[in-house]
Amino acid sequence: xxxxxxxxxxxxxxxxxxxxxxxxxxxxxxxxxxxxxxxxxxxxxxxxxxxxxxxxxxxxxxxxxxxxxxxxxxxxxxxxxxxxxxxxxxxxxxxxxxxxxxxxxxxxxxxxxxxxxxxxxxxxxxxxxxxxxxxxxxxxxxxxxxxxxxxxxxxxxxx
Numbered sequence: 665x666x667x668x669x670x671x672x673x674x675x676x677x678x679x680x681x682x683x684x685x686x687x688x689x690x691x692x693x694x695x696x697x698x699x700x701x702x703x704x705x706x707x708x709x710x711x712x713x714x715x716x717x718x719x720x721x722x723x724x725x726x727x728x729x730x731x732x733x734x735x736x737x738x739x740x741x742x743x744x745x746x747x748x749x750x751x752x753x754x755x756x757x758x759x760x761x762x763x764x765x766x767x768x769x770x771x772x773x774x775x776x777x778x779x780x781x782x783x784x785x786x787x788x789x790x791x792x793x794x795x796x797x798x799x800x801x802x803x804x805x806x807x808x809x810x811x812x813x814x815x816x817x818x819x820x821x822x823x
Contacts, residue, residue, distance in 0.1 A: 702788035702799040703741055708732040708761075711804060713746065713784060714811035714821045719775040725751070726769035727776050728811065729784055730821050732761045739763045743787040743798060746776070762823035778810035 711731035720726050729744045739753040744765035751767035769775070776782065784806050790797040813819035 702790045702797060703737055705733045705735060705737040705742075705788060705801065707786050707802050707804075708734055711784070711786075711806060712821070713782060713806035713808045715776045715778055715808045717810050717812040720769040724769055725766040725820070727751075727767040727782075727808065728821050729765045729767070729806070730756060730823055731763055731765075731786070732759060732823060733763060734761065736761045737763070737788070741789050743789050745785045745787070747782045756820075756823055759823035764820060764822075766820070776808055778808050781805050781807050 708731065711729060714728045714730070716725065726749075727746045729746060731744075733742070739755045742753045742763055742765070743750050744753060744767070746767045749767050749770070751765050753763050753765040756762040756764035782805070783803060785803045786801040787798040788801055790799075811821050
């Protein structure tokens, strides 16, 4: 039978690493992750709701909500619903703390119309933006304005 001799220095290194790893694993197993809480922010006056001039295809933006927050809030941590349908939020150009939320169209649903009023709810989402924990910040009834993309430049509303 062949035996392999392991140098004393390697045996010592393995023993030290094992001794350090066991308490760290035990600590992480004992302390449950604290649930993240949604950030606190206010929606500044002047939030606007836009709808595209032409009826969008399914999955394309059927409405945009442009608003500012105080204090600055990561756009991924904001959720906006328009008439019960939510979309994705992005940092928008044009002003500090500006966020643009795009609410996608659904197949078989009527397009939102300019001039109509819609209930818009603003939520904060906990953690990294992938959590389903939401906290209602405020609601507002906004009148939809028609948005026509310019011939050049971005095809979405700005602050």
